[in-house]
Amino acid sequence: MLVLRGLSVTRRNRPVLHGVNLTLGAGEVVGLIGPNGAGKSTLMEAALGLIPFDGTSNLAAMDAAHRARAAAYLPQSREIAWPVSVEDLVALGRIPWPGGGRGAGDRAAIDAALTRMGLQDFRKRTALRLSGGEQTRALIARALAQETPLLIADEPIAGLDPAQQLSCLRLFRALAAEGHGLLVSIHDLGLAARFCTRLVLLDKGHVLADGHPDQVLRDDLLRRAFGIGARRIDTPDGPAILPV
Numbered sequence: 599m600l601v602l603r604g605l606s607v608t609r610r611n612r613p614v615l616h617g618v619n620l621t622l623g624a625g626e627v628v629g630l631i632g633p634n635g636a637g638k639s640t641l642m643e644a645a646l647g648l649i650p651f652d653g654t655s656n657l658a659a660m661d662a663a664h665r666a667r668a669a670a671y672l673p674q675s676r677e678i679a680w681p682v683s684v685e686d687l688v689a690l691g692r693i694p695w696p697g698g699g700r701g702a703g704d705r706a707a708i709d710a711a712l713t714r715m716g717l718q719d720f721r722k723r724t725a726l727r728l729s730g731g732e733q734t735r736a737l738i739a740r741a742l743a744q745e746t747p748l749l750i751a752d753e754p755i756a757g758l759d760p761a762q763q764l765s766c767l768r769l770f771r772a773l774a775a776e777g778h779g780l781l782v783s784i785h786d787l788g789l790a791a792r793f794c795t796r797l798v799l800l801d802k803g804h805v806l807a808d809g810h811p812d813q814v815l816r817d818d819l820l821r822r823a824f825g826i827g828a829r830r831i832d833t834p835d836g837p838a839i840l841p842v
């Protein structure tokens with residue numbers, strides 16, 4: 599679903615991504631972790647062909663119409679430009695498909711996305727008048743309505759309350775079980791350990807580690823990337839990671 603080879607990006611004459619290789623297949627929830635400025639958003643934007651890069655990305659090589667059916671994207675900026683209803687915002691996710699948001703088939707996809715994000719009672723509300731977390735959920739619903747094999751989500755749980763964080767990540771695991779692939783940047787290392795099938799640790803534009811969460815959330819690697827240690831506490835619900 600995603601094949602990146604030697605992806606390098608220079609921004610304002612400064613190299614910020616250095617020859618990143620990354621592949622992601624069906625059934626995976628790949629968590630992209632790393633310090634602020636490590637290059638997580640840059641990697642996503644380059645993979646989608648939204649910014650210039652060196653190397654190759656299978657998505658960026660597609661024409662826009664095919665790409666919009668291959669991958670949905672939740673950008674880090676939660677900007678909603680117009681005072682549209684939540685329902686119409688989510689319908690924008692259907693633009694790549696034949697009904698364009700107004701067809702009979704589109705209705706089911708929009709309803710399913712609203713339901714999955716718990717937004718049934720918000721559908722007629724003006725999206726601009728939702729709370730920050732509610733807006734994020736509406737934008738995730740827009741991406742879900744796109745019904746693409748791959749979902750690329752930049753910090754999808756930032757600003758969500760703890761219950762919404764769990765339900766969002768549980769949904770991502772369910773989507774993976776249905777055969778989707780997900781690339782998700784995330785700062786909560788405990789939730790990353792619990793819900794991601796694989797983690798990629800980025801540091802200063804380099805991949806420091808790529809593998810099972812247990813292999814990536816090692817004290818030495820976290821010290822190298824973040825300059826802090828991490829204490830792991832195993833619980834019946836999965837590991838908790840305490841930054842120290």
Ligand SMILES: Nc1ncnc2c1ncn2[C@@H]1O[C@H](COP(=O)(O)OP(=O)(O)OP(=O)(O)O)[C@@H](O)[C@H]1O
Pocket residue numbers: 609610614632633634635636637638639640641674
């Ligand atoms: N539009 C831009 N123009 C110039 N430099 C940029 C731009 N966007 C990001 N950068 C720089 O590129 C580097 C990588 O930024 P990026 O946003 O990819 O980091 P990130 O890992 O997503 O960080 P965060 O965890 O804070 O979201 C940083 O040094 C940042 O300052």
